Amino acid sequence: MSAIDGGTVVVTGASSGIGREIARQLAPRAGKLVLVARRVERLEALSTELRAMRDGLEVVLLPCDLGDRAATLALVETLRAREIEVDVLINNAGVGDMGVFDRASLDKTLAMIELNVVSLTILTHAVLPGMVARGKGGVLNVSSGFGMSIMPGFAAYIATKHYVSGLSEALVADLAGTGVTMTQVCPGPVATEFEENLGNFTGQKAPGLVEITAERCARSAIRGFDRGRALVVPGIIMSLVLWINHWSPRFSRRLFSRLLGRVLRKKQLAVGA
Numbered sequence: 682m683s684a685i686d687g688g689t690v691v692v693t694g695a696s697s698g699i700g701r702e703i704a705r706q707l708a709p710r711a712g713k714l715v716l717v718a719r720r721v722e723r724l725e726a727l728s729t730e731l732r733a734m735r736d737g738l739e740v741v742l743l744p745c746d747l748g749d750r751a752a753t754l755a756l757v758e759t760l761r762a763r764e765i766e767v768d769v770l771i772n773n774a775g776v777g778d779m780g781v782f783d784r785a786s787l788d789k790t791l792a793m794i795e796l797n798v799v800s801l802t803i804l805t806h807a808v809l810p811g812m813v814a815r816g817k818g819g820v821l822n823v824s825s826g827f828g829m830s831i832m833p834g835f836a837a838y839i840a841t842k843h844y845v846s847g848l849s850e851a852l853v854a855d856l857a858g859t860g861v862t863m864t865q866v867c868p869g870p871v872a873t874e875f876e877e878n879l880g881n882f883t884g885q886k887a888p889g890l891v892e893i894t895a896e897r898c899a900r901s902a903i904r905g906f907d908r909g910r911a912l913v914v915p916g917i918i919m920s921l922v923l924w925i926n927h928w929s930p931r932f933s934r935r936l937f938s939r940l941l942g943r944v945l946r947k948k949q950l951a952v953g954a
């Protein structure tokens with residue numbers, strides 16, 4: 682049986698997109714859902730919706746700015762103080778930033794690292810000892826196709842997702858034999874609010890062929906977690922893209938991304954972003 686069934690599941694970034702869909706799909710199965718994000722009214726609306734889906738489902742809202750280290754540490758304390766024993770942690774909250782690194786806002790970059798990297802590390806570090814002691818449970822990290830590839834215009838975001846992917850893969854090894862699972866999901870473009878917050882100045886959207894819905898992404902991620910998979914890439918096209926990327930020589934990948942980088946910089950300078 683999956684640790685989700687009847688278990689206590691923490692979902693970060695539950696107020697929108699992939700996280701909200703994961704919460705919806707887990708409502709019929711989890712015993713208790715702990716929802717984390719900043720927008721309280723969104724969490725409250727979701728809580729009402731989830732409770733209506735199943736009698737007896739316990740929903741706990743822990744609003745938190747995971748970009749604020751003190752707030753993340755306080756969240757860990759709240760989980761301890763309320764004796765919330767976490768069976769499954771879903772590290773989903775994350776933001777992106779687009780543009781060449783030398784023109785990026787340092788504040789925005791550091792805030793992204795705090796959210797995508799530091800808070801994920803703090804939460805994972807907080808829940809794993811209990812899971813290992815109980816010999817069950819699991820962590821589902823929402824990384825990105827960018828966790829396994831390079832593209833110009835996303836340097837710091839890519840670096841944060843390489844951290845998430847590297848940590849996740851290494852934890853698969855660390856946790857071997859403990860009964861605790863570690864799954865990372867690496868989606869390509871997903872239709873959520875992520876794109877709006879990205880600062881996309883190119884005027885170009887992700888090709889419809891590769892973009893998937895949050896509902897589909899959540900379904901693949903949960904299925905992969907249930908099966909104890911180390912890596913989940915939702916969507917056939919994205920799987921193919923990452924497969925080609927993985928097997929193509931480094932020099933050709935570098936050549937391609939340098940060409941794209943020149944085009945992107947020109948575009949960014951032209952629009953003054």
Ligand SMILES: NC(=O)c1ccc[n+]([C@@H]2O[C@H](COP(=O)([O-])OP(=O)(O)OC[C@H]3O[C@@H](n4cnc5c(N)ncnc54)[C@H](OP(=O)(O)O)[C@@H]3O)[C@@H](O)[C@H]2O)c1
Binds near residue numbers: 696718870871
């Ligand atoms: N959409 C894509 O194309 C795509 C592709 C690959 C990977 N991903 C990854 O998927 C994950 C979810 O993104 P999404 O696409 O679902 O985007 P989204 O719709 O923008 O959702 C992001 C979630 O993160 C939460 N969040 C943002 N800043 C936060 C903060 N400081 N503290 C706490 N929560 C915060 C947001 O809640 P509040 O604003 O209410 O705090 C929201 O619930 C991210 O890790 C992203 O990197 C997305």
